[in-house]
Amino acid sequence: MEKVLLIDDDIELTTLLKEYLVEEGFDVATADDGRTAIGLATSNAVDIVVLDIMMPQMNGIELLQRIRRSSTVPVLMLTAKGDDADRIAGLNLGADDYVSKPCSPGELAARLRAILRRVGRIGGGVVADVIEAGKLTMFPGSRAAQWGGKPLELTGTEFSLLEVLARNVGQLVSKQDISRQAFGRSLAPFDRRIDVHISSVRQKLGTREDGHSWIQSVRGQGYQLLHDRE
Incomplete structure (x- = not known):
């Protein structure tokens, strides 16, 4: 079961996405601010991170920078519709993809599976591809x-x-x-x-x-x- 870390201060949205992803077979953890999330995101205990750019205390771009200093965990960004600057900045820092908010839970699940297949993490564990x-x-x-x-x-x-x-x-x-x-x-x-x-x-x-x-x-x-x- 692939473990997803949802990082977003919108508790209502996070709850909705978590419920859907659990039904889709994911194991889901949540964090509502960057400082709490950084330890979870870099602990090697998650397979993929969903990161909202607009975060309190530590914004998503700063958090992504800190994640990339010590971890290659796949990161899917949640960005404001039409905010190209944040998307480009995130991709340049090593984010794997982005989804514009508001997004449907179904689209999010599909994007997560696509990334996990691409990096060889879907299906449990890491695929021995060389x-x-x-x-x-x-x-x-x-x-x-x-x-x-x-x-x-x-x-x-x-x-x-x-x-x-x-x-x-x-x-x-x-x-x-x-x-x-x-x-x-x-x-x-x-x-x-x-x-x-x-x-x-x-x-x-x-x-x-x-x-x-x-x-x-x-x-x-x-x-x-x-x-x-x-």
């Missing part, structure tokens, strides 16, 4: 990665993007496909988020012997993770 692409080894279940046998520190967003490229190593992947596979949604026009995160991943991987990046770009088309031999 991706090997040359010097890169990725463990989607634990959201851990190694480069040349050494730990590779990635944010949640960076991990999702690199996982798509690793599963398609040696092949050009369009930015639209990267967005759909990594985040489950189409890429919006003029959205440069993927480019920014790919740039960060490139720096962490370093360069090849020929001085070029391990991640090649084709202008206007997409990105490709190279094999060792290429």
